[in-house]
Every structure is written in C-alpha cells, then in structure tokens.
Amino acid sequence: MxxxxxxxxxxxxxxxxxxxxxxxxxxxxxxxxxxxxxxxxxxxxxxxxxxxxxxxxxxxxxxxxxxxxxxxxxxxxxxxxxxxxxxxxxxxxxxxxxxxxxxxxxxxxxxxxxxxxxxxxxxxxxxxxxxxxxxxxxxxxxxxxxxxxxxxxxxAGLSIDFTLPDLVATLAAGPLPVAPERIESLRAALDAKDAGAVMQLAPAYLPLIEAAGPFATAIERLRAFDGQGALVSRLDALTAIASGLGDRVAMTLDPTERHGFEYQSWLGFSLFVAGAVREVGRxxxxxxxxxxxxxxxxxxxxxxxxxxxxxxxxxQRRRLFLPLGTPPAEGAAMRAAGWVTVAALEAGDTPEAQLCTHLWANGEPRPL
Known part of the structure; x- marks a missing residue:
C-alpha cells in the first residue's frame, strides 16, 4: 500500500x-x-x-x-x-x-x-x-x-574546468597509435587516473595524467607533451578562451576528463561555484x-x-505585512516600490505568522 x-x-x-x-x-x-x-x-x-x-x-x-x-x-x-x-x-x-x-x-x-x-x-x-x-x-x-x-x-566563487573530449582519438589516429579495441579502455583509464591501467594499455599516454591542474601549469605540460604538434590548434584555442576570461574566474584543465562529455568534440568545460559539491553546469x-x-x-x-x-x-527577503484595513492604494504603492506585501485577511493575523520582515504602520514600513 x-x-x-x-x-x-x-x-x-x-x-x-x-x-x-x-x-x-x-x-x-x-x-x-x-x-x-x-x-x-x-x-x-x-x-x-x-x-x-x-x-x-x-x-x-x-x-x-x-x-x-x-x-x-x-x-x-x-x-x-x-x-x-x-x-x-x-x-x-x-x-x-x-x-x-x-x-x-x-x-x-x-x-x-x-x-x-x-x-x-x-x-x-x-x-x-x-x-x-x-x-x-x-x-x-x-x-x-x-x-x-x-x-x-x-x-560566487566561479571556476571552470576545461577538457579536450577528442584528445585520445586525435592522438590515437596520429602520433600515438592505439589499437581500436583498446581506445575505449584507455579513455576510461585516463579518466579514472589509473596509471597502472594506462601503463598496460599505452605507456606513452601516462604524462596526460600529470597534465591536469591549474590552467597555466596544465597547458604548459600539454605543450611539452605534444612533441609532434598534433594538439597545437587545440591548445592555442584553449589559451585564447582562457585569456578572454582574465581574472574573473579560477581555471583548471583536465585534458582527459570524460564523464558528462560523451558527445562533445574538441572542447568541453565544467562550471563550478563556491559551496557546490559538484558542477552546476557543463x-x-x-x-x-x-x-x-x-x-x-x-x-x-x-x-x-x-x-x-x-x-x-x-x-534579501523583504515581506511587508499590511494590517487588516490597510487601503489598497497604499499596498499598491509599496509593491510598485519593489516590496512584497502580505495583507492580513482576518483580525488575528500577525506579521510573524506570515513570515514578514516589516510592518506597515503610520504610512511607512517598520522593521520587525
């Protein structure tokens, strides 16, 4: 039942x-x-x-x-x-x-x-x-x-974590070949930061685990890793995007982050705010x-x-209590001024019962 x-x-x-x-x-x-x-x-x-x-x-x-x-x-x-x-x-x-x-x-x-x-x-x-x-x-x-x-x-406390969703596919098809049947396992191992699994699947990809962290540091590590220039256009693009934000947000880079980016192509990003235990957007x-x-x-x-x-x-929560009998025009004027008004509908009603922060008295709002 x-x-x-x-x-x-x-x-x-x-x-x-x-x-x-x-x-x-x-x-x-x-x-x-x-x-x-x-x-x-x-x-x-x-x-x-x-x-x-x-x-x-x-x-x-x-x-x-x-x-x-x-x-x-x-x-x-x-x-x-x-x-x-x-x-x-x-x-x-x-x-x-x-x-x-x-x-x-x-x-x-x-x-x-x-x-x-x-x-x-x-x-x-x-x-x-x-x-x-x-x-x-x-x-x-x-x-x-x-x-x-x-x-x-x-x-408040905005931060962005960038990623490159097609990174493994780009490298596997170019400078760091990987057997097709191993690519999905390699992506999962890199996403999980499982160095042991990456070592068994494709040791050349191990530096990507270390290339995660504050944006400026991570981008330089990726440039150092990209000896053959397969990632130059992507890394230049990331740098341009980051420079456009200036100091407005904190920025990190995790090039092999995969969760939540199943259909993204060359760029992915997660959005965080202060106090949140996980991202508030992607x-x-x-x-x-x-x-x-x-x-x-x-x-x-x-x-x-x-x-x-x-x-x-x-x-800020501002609720203005209008005692029983308050002229409608006075309530309308306060709402036009930006107040939330709560009108008493019976004689026993109180500001406290209506969770009000102010009381309308003698032609003005008084804090409670």
Missing part, C-alpha cells in the same frame, strides 16, 4: 523560498543570455525516441525514460537533456535561418537513473546553444555568456546530425537552476 505524500526515489517538491530562488536564477540567466542575442526556444517535454536520439553525434538516450504513446503507438522519450531538442529545432524548423543561430531554453528534464553525487532524477535545465559554429570565437562567446549568466544569478562543442546525415557544428552550455540557487548568495 502506497503511503500518501511520499514521492518516488529521486523526486522532490520544491518549497518556498527555494522554488522562488530557483525561478529567480532561471530568469536572470535567461535575461543575461537574451542580452547577448540568445532567443528562447521551448520544446515539448516528450518526443519520438528515435528522432531525439539521432540528433547529437554519439548522444544516445541511455538516460531517457521511454514509453509507448497510446495515440501513435510509437515509442516516445521524456527528455533527459534539452540540447538534442534544440538541435532538432535548429536543423528543421529553423533550418532556413542564417547561421549561427543563438537559442536559449529552460525546462524540466527527467532521467532514468540518478547519479551518485546527484540523487535527483528530475531537475530544471537551462542554457544556451550557438548552432552553426564551433570556432574559437564561438567558444569564447559561449564561455563568456555562461560566466556572465552565473554572475547575474548571484553565484558545456562545449559538438556536432548536430541532420536528417540527411549531414553534420553541423555547434557550441553551448547547460546549467542546473536548483544547483545554482542552492549555492548562490541568498537574496
């Missing part, structure tokens, strides 16, 4: 003031994006599973909840990520639009399983996608917009797959409104 009021594992109610805080984060992030030309798209919660999984190269819907649509009898998927939907919109409904297309979005996503460090299976995702370019200039813009959006949302470059098989470059980032709100500087 199900107990009334319980929710399934991985789901939770968002209560005040946390729901309000997350909504405020969402609004500020989207407004920061809008000021850079990113217009909002709002795709549906569910789509045909086959179409959704085919839009991002190597972006299979392994985390999607699927069900059979009783109307069409086709398999639908509840989106575990909105990026693929934005890719569909850009490739179809906005396929005629001059490139690049700048789109922002916000909405709930649902995942089949929770991650170890993130027990929620349902959360609100927001972000930006720049469709049509994955150049250095595009990456610089997207990273800068992500930082500005987090600033606008009130996040981004990078990737490829959109069109219906005819053609590929299109894109760059973007996504954030978790809940994670940002939980670690952002809390907004």
């Amino acid at each position: 199900m107990t009334t009021g319980l929710l399934p594992e991985g789901f939770h109610d968002r209560l005040p003031p946390h729901a309000d805080a997350a909504a405020a984060v969402e609004a500020r992030v989207l407004e920061a994006a809008r000021r850079h030309g990113y217009e909002r798209a709002d795709p549906p919660l569910a789509e045909y599973a086959d179409g959704l999984s085919s839009r991002l190269k190597d972006g299979a819907l392994i985390d999607a909840v699927r069900f059979v649509d009783p109307v069409s009898q086709h398999t639908l998927a509840i989106r575990p990520d909105i990026t693929a939907q934005v890719a569909r919109i850009a490739a179809t409904r906005m396929g005629h639009h001059p490139r690049p297309v700048r789109l922002s979005y916000a909405g709930p996503v649902l995942r089949l399983r929770a991650e170890q460090l993130s027990p929620s299976r349902e959360w609100r995702q927001l972000g930006c996608e720049l469709i049509g370019l994955d150049s250095v200039a595009a990456a610089q813009e997207v990273v800068a917009v992500a930082v500005e959006a987090l600033d606008a949302a009130g996040a 981004g990078g470059t990737y490829l959109i797959v069109h219906a005819d098989g053609a590929e299109e470059a894109a760059t973007g980032f996504s954030l978790s409104a809940d994670a940002i709100a939980a670690n952002a500087t809390p907004a």
Whole structure:
C-alpha cells in the first residue's frame, strides 16, 4: 500500500523560498543570455525516441525514460537533456535561418537513473546553444555568456574546468597509435587516473595524467607533451578562451576528463561555484546530425537552476505585512516600490505568522 505524500526515489517538491530562488536564477540567466542575442526556444517535454536520439553525434538516450504513446503507438522519450531538442529545432524548423543561430531554453528534464553525487532524477535545465559554429570565437562567446549568466544569478566563487573530449582519438589516429579495441579502455583509464591501467594499455599516454591542474601549469605540460604538434590548434584555442576570461574566474584543465562529455568534440568545460559539491553546469562543442546525415557544428552550455540557487548568495527577503484595513492604494504603492506585501485577511493575523520582515504602520514600513 502506497503511503500518501511520499514521492518516488529521486523526486522532490520544491518549497518556498527555494522554488522562488530557483525561478529567480532561471530568469536572470535567461535575461543575461537574451542580452547577448540568445532567443528562447521551448520544446515539448516528450518526443519520438528515435528522432531525439539521432540528433547529437554519439548522444544516445541511455538516460531517457521511454514509453509507448497510446495515440501513435510509437515509442516516445521524456527528455533527459534539452540540447538534442534544440538541435532538432535548429536543423528543421529553423533550418532556413542564417547561421549561427543563438537559442536559449529552460525546462524540466527527467532521467532514468540518478547519479551518485546527484540523487535527483528530475531537475530544471537551462542554457544556451550557438548552432552553426564551433570556432574559437564561438567558444569564447559561449564561455563568456555562461560566466556572465552565473554572475547575474548571484553565484560566487566561479571556476571552470576545461577538457579536450577528442584528445585520445586525435592522438590515437596520429602520433600515438592505439589499437581500436583498446581506445575505449584507455579513455576510461585516463579518466579514472589509473596509471597502472594506462601503463598496460599505452605507456606513452601516462604524462596526460600529470597534465591536469591549474590552467597555466596544465597547458604548459600539454605543450611539452605534444612533441609532434598534433594538439597545437587545440591548445592555442584553449589559451585564447582562457585569456578572454582574465581574472574573473579560477581555471583548471583536465585534458582527459570524460564523464558528462560523451558527445562533445574538441572542447568541453565544467562550471563550478563556491559551496557546490559538484558542477552546476557543463558545456562545449559538438556536432548536430541532420536528417540527411549531414553534420553541423555547434557550441553551448547547460546549467542546473536548483544547483545554482542552492549555492548562490541568498537574496534579501523583504515581506511587508499590511494590517487588516490597510487601503489598497497604499499596498499598491509599496509593491510598485519593489516590496512584497502580505495583507492580513482576518483580525488575528500577525506579521510573524506570515513570515514578514516589516510592518506597515503610520504610512511607512517598520522593521520587525
């Protein structure tokens, strides 16, 4: 027998003031994006599973909840990520639009399983996608917009961890050949920083484990490692992106980080804020797959409104209690001035009962 009021594992109610805080984060992030030309798209919660999984190269819907649509009898998927939907919109409904297309979005996503460090299976995702370019200039813009959006949302202690998702593939196809059947195991060993496994699979890749840490140090170690110049363009691009940020954020580089970057191409980055136990967002470059098989470059980032709100500087909570009988015009004037007003609806109501910080008395707000 199900107990009334319980929710399934991985789901939770968002209560005040946390729901309000997350909504405020969402609004500020989207407004920061809008000021850079990113217009909002709002795709549906569910789509045909086959179409959704085919839009991002190597972006299979392994985390999607699927069900059979009783109307069409086709398999639908509840989106575990909105990026693929934005890719569909850009490739179809906005396929005629001059490139690049700048789109922002916000909405709930649902995942089949929770991650170890993130027990929620349902959360609100927001972000930006720049469709049509994955150049250095595009990456610089997207990273800068992500930082500005987090600033606008009130996040403090920003840091970015860069990675090179196609690093192993690039080296294995060029200066450091690796048997195809070993590449996936090598990627996993490097991601886990398992020196013993890397030694057995491909000893030449061992220096990559040490080439992780503060950005300036890590980039120099990678340049020293790249004796044949296979990574010059990527390392120059990373340096340009980092220099554009200046001292606004702390920066690190982990060239073999793989988790969460399954479909990214040459660039990936994770976004952190002070107090968070894990990243609050990710981004990078990737490829959109069109219906005819053609590929299109894109760059973007996504954030978790809940994670940002939980670690952002809390907004000052000002609630003004209006005693019973307060003229409506006085309350309207205070709301126009930026106050949140809570009107008494019965004689026994009190400011304390309504969690108010101020009392309207003698024509002015008085702190409690």
